Amino acid sequence: MARPNEEVEALLREYADLVAITGGDAFKARAYEKAARAIGGYPADVAQLDAAGLREIPNVGRSIADKVIEYLRTGKMAVVEERRAKIPAGVRELISIPGLGPKKALRLYEDLHISSVTELAAAIEADRLADLKGFGERTQENIRHGIELLQQAGARVPLSLALDTAEEIVAELSGLTGCRRCTYAGSLRRMRETVGDLDVLVAAQRSERFMAALCELPGTAEVIARGRKKTSIRTGKGLQVDLRVLPPQSWGAGMQYFTGSKAHNIRTRTLAVHQGLKLSEYGLFDAESGQSLASRTEEEVYERLGLAWIPPTLREDRGEIEAALHGELPEVVSEHDVRGDLHTHTDLTDGLAPLEEMVAAAAERGYAYYAVTDHAPNLYMQRMTDEKILAQRERLRELDGTHRRMRLLHGTELNIDPDGGVDWPPEFLAGFDLCVASLHSHFDLGRAAMTRRLVRACENPHVNILGHPTTRLIGRRPGVEADWDTVFETCARTGTALEVNAQPDRLDLRDEDILRAREHGVKFAVNTDAHAVPQLAALRYGVGTAQRGWLTRDDVINTWPLTRLRAFLRKGG
Template structure:
């Protein structure tokens, strides 16, 4: 189940959308959006808090706090229900389209009586939207793209949500007597960015206690199928989870088989066939005699096929078998290798947590260094000024070294403007320890304009990292149409690192882009873009994506010792 904080966040965001749909006060809608983000990022469980405690959360006033308590106590908020009832269900369905805002959804309903995604598709194809004020051919293209994004996502969920559910299930089943081993497998173990369903494996002699425990889990909403060796359920959030129980002596073969990918398994089986062996979820067998030759561990199965163990993140049939046969598999970066976070925010701009709390949480993770990079003034809604950022710098300098001798870097996240210009002049940028530069708007420029914009940012000597390079949001917004091969060449030429943004809705760069960029000799920074202390743990998703991109710690600048990182940051300035 979702954390209470996430449930409340979704509720408050929905109400903000409903206010916008019904033409309510824009400031009120914005207040609920801010409160939603603040609650979602708050580290403590809001279900244990009263009105007074909730008001301590940034952007949560008395009225919102009372509504949160009402929801947590009763499962509903009367004021929200009234507003929800005033908006047709079809309009609320239209809001699930990533590129369609609340006002346009209401206009479509009022003017064309469109109340479903299917009806909207028909209206677009019949070119009926073009006569509406504020609509046109470009709007039609955006809507079609949004529907395509939604359909591609289908029933898939983000890696973070799947991992949370899987780890909870594994923990519960591991406590059942007779459990020799328990783990999740499938695309989740390979750390793919979205997951269709979850595969959980148990090694045990008697399957029945595990099937009973699995069916009885509190999050189980529906039993899809139930048998002695496999049971499938659907959780209250609609996620399908499959449990398989294997004999303990088949654990390694089963884990390999059900981890996949299918293409990787086909390659493995081809090697087995050439050696007159047969591979299944129960083991590796001789074809002629049927004798089992390996099965207990993955390492044992791979070794019998003449291969070293291949990390799950690489098992996508993207050259890992050939690399393994050559003895050339990379020593993949791990979360423990990361020595600091180079892109984070505080409540000075759009973060939730104060500077001191973010610094303390970073120190608790054992970091050697940590960068604070609040937004610069060209992202106007953040209301940054020269005076504010300089005052923050003084606070950062005062905190430097106070927490386990962790070094603090004072940086900023610059906005890359439509022409590639940045928020401050070079002489002001020279005062920062680190500058991350990111695209936040004008996503629909031409390919040439977007490419030139990014390349120009790379060429600024004060820019060390390009943040969330493609700007994508998984299932909500596709990446910008730039010539990224040209961008990768510019990064390699200028020594500018590309970010792997660890936020589970971004994971930007994705694994395929990382593989391409790596061939140009680009360096990377795995950052969280944290807006609250809870977001610092997103690092695991970014590292998982980096591993899928075959990266080692030599490729990732924030695994480097402080002195080497400092040289990297200084080299760009010298080139300028």
Template sequence: MARANDEVSALFQEYADLISITGGDAFRARVYEKAARAIGGHHADVSQLDVKGLQEIPGVGKSIAEKVIEYLGSGRVSAVEELRARIPAGVRRLTTIPSLGPRKALMLYEELGISSIDELADAIHEERLRDLKGFGPRTEEKLLHGIDLLRASGRRVLVDVATDLAEEVVAALSEVSGVQRCEYAGSLRRGRETIGDIDVLVTARRAGPVMRAFTELPYVSEVIAHGEKKTSVRTDRGLAVDLRVVPPDSWGAALLYFTGSKAHNIRVREIAVHQKLKLSEYGLFDAESGKKIVSRTEEDVYARLGLPWIPPTLREDRGEIEAGLRDELPDLVTEADVRGDLHTHTDLTDGLASLEDMVAAAAERGYAYYAITDHGPDLYMQRMTDERMLAQRERVHKLKAKRMRLLHGVELNIAPDGGVDWPEEFLDGFDLCVASVHSHFDQGRAALTRRLVRACENPYVNIIGHPTTRLIGKRPPIDADLDEVFAACARTGTALEINAHPDRLDLGDEHILRAKRHGVRFAIDSDAHAVPHLANLRHGVATAQRGWLTKDDVINTWTLTRLRRFLRKGRS
């Protein structure tokens, strides 16, 4: 089942959007936005809390707590239903278009009757928006680009949503009598950043009980197809799931086949053909006699073809076959290799948990070191000052974490000219500095490139955070000459972040591959703003694996001594 916190968070975010769309009080909308973030990031299950317990969540007052109780009891909130009734669903859908805010969405509906994305695209092409205040050619261009992003994402979901659902399905089916093995496959097993549907494989002697249990899972909303070998369902998470039951002695071949990618499978089958063999989801067979040779494990199949086992995250036909034949596959970084998290936030700025709670959660993960990196003052909405940052530093130094070294850092804002928030004498007091672009995304290519290169050249900037600034399906990456930026990072000893938050995963795998060729080092960070976000690190690791990274490439797998040398960045 979906986590109650996530359901309530989504409802309150929708309520905040509805308040904005209907011209309601902007402060009230922000209150519900903040409550949505706080509830979504809260560690305890809100369905187990009463009104008093709910009010202990930051940003949740009595009125909001009562709405949570109302939703948990009835599945609806009357105040939300009232606003929903006033606005067509299509108008709410318009607000999902990057660069189109609630007020402009309402204006489009009231002035032109536009209540769908297709109607908006038609109106732009017919130049019907140009008479509206605030809608010029540049706005039209941004809206069309936003529509393209939205359409490209289609029905795909972020990797964390797919992972949570897949793990629930696997856990449930693994308990069914007669099930011997159960695992998800497909693009999710390969660590792709967005997922269209989920493939689950089961080995069992009898398929009937497994298929029946699958269709009866509580989050299944529709059975699309029901068969002896394959059953497909839709779920209340917006994802379809395909279940295939295979004989135990076909497990390895089936797992390889349904993991993909298609391009990788074609290359593997070509190797089989050259050896007078035939590979399918049922096994590896002698092409002439039809006799099955191997199929029980993936390792068996690869080995018979003269290949080592290839990690799923590499299976994209990007050289992994050739590397395997040469016995040169990388020893990929794993989550167990990560010794610490170097980019996290607390409630001093835009985080949801206290310093103490974040540190305790990091210690439970077994880290050797952990960095607090709240925002600098140039993001004015965070209300940071020199005094507040120095006071936090004092708290960090006094806080004791068992077997874990605490680092006091900061996430600096890279200004349009490449400068950062504080002068060098103030920056010298931090253990590390992450620097990120948070505004002026539409600067020209040359200006954005200079901006990032200058940040790299700052002797106190250790890591460039979420380097392309993208939000998957919501905001495109900035237009900079990344190869020039990668070269600057390698030259100056500045690491590039692999931001593990599922809506960023920035850098993406293809950029990681390019940056590695320049000799860049990387940091896999959670950018956690709440305790549950620390677990997102797994998605960053998968992305790093897709970029062929080893633990030596990743600075937060290093010992603290080696890491500190890197963070000095050549300073005396």
């Protein structure tokens, strides 16, 4: 059910990895990685493009365009099939381990005949890697941790993939005759960063039509079980989808029950028992008489229990029940509240679209203001110069206010050096409207050194936002080690906002860290870090994460009017 762009992106990324594993040209592998990223972020459907149209995509030349056309016509790419045949699938699996690259995977296979994650884990435990060059104690510990991350991820899929799949299924089922209501529930409705099984609910008098439709969807790869009340299928991406059809009068109770979480439901059922009631997916009933007391809406179910309605993103048994009982639930931030994006990129560095296109797309989203924050020069691969950034500033000033009166802010994403310094001298930084500072290298500093590094960056009077603070990549790279309470206290003291990066493979800060930071009085910025026009829509994932961290409009600086935002960006000046 993925877009053709995403399918092609995944295949080209795999080919780049296969080239690297089999000792191919590093430049070639990099070229395919760039092309994959460009296609994945391209706004138009590549399935609708001919070879000439494909070559208009940045980093897509004739050879790559021909391969994409081949895949779109046949469902295969010959060069990928050939490379796959050269190396066992288990070795390809090794590079999915966070921290283990293609070269190390190839060495493990050639020198120790390791061809699976299980074999690698056993080899580390048996100390078989000790004499292998490049696999010292620190590297082995990183690989061990990477295996743990991979195993924890298991069959869970990213939030973005689950949401795309759910919305496609809901759209299909909602159009069927007899459908009163249809939506998704479970951990997806709670906006967890990864999703195991996808729960879809339908309100209808009869279920057969909906069960059959789910089984016959193009994305259905396997029917696990089919029944009158519940049908389970598995998609081509490996995501299990459970469909339940409820009587319309039980819709609210069903939504409450199947949204979860398990811990939250235990608390609500306990409340019901203490009141002589019984709560199930069909309603809230008097335990003695069996009389239905509430079922049609979630609001009435919660109200009958003596609770205010609790937003789904808060239902994790982290104090929401107590807050609802005492009228202290936060009015969590919504996507509609966000007035602008404060971390985005253009093709001046590693973005895919020119400044004008990104600005126009932001204006279409109805933003009141929008910041462009291309990379600074210490990220050498981007080849930023003073002249380039100043020319961009001049062009941005020309565009300011020309799109639906949206105001434009000129910023930059600085690189935090190992000692906590950043690009450009203070007098040059003073010319920016805002500065995001992020870690892009040296992730393995010790806890104390990393803490000092982050604290110094936050104390810089020109740093306004700490971008993707922990640097984690979900399921691929753990966050850096630091004394985060010290970092959070520093952010609060210096007026440095913490970013909630909305890219679905980051969602950094994660919800647990947001809850901790909020206790220190920190302010936050929910940004997309968009490198292409379609990525501006990732805001929804960042907002969901912010909600899970109990953030309100007052906590999030890019929900504020521009005058208040500018005052914050002056950082006490």
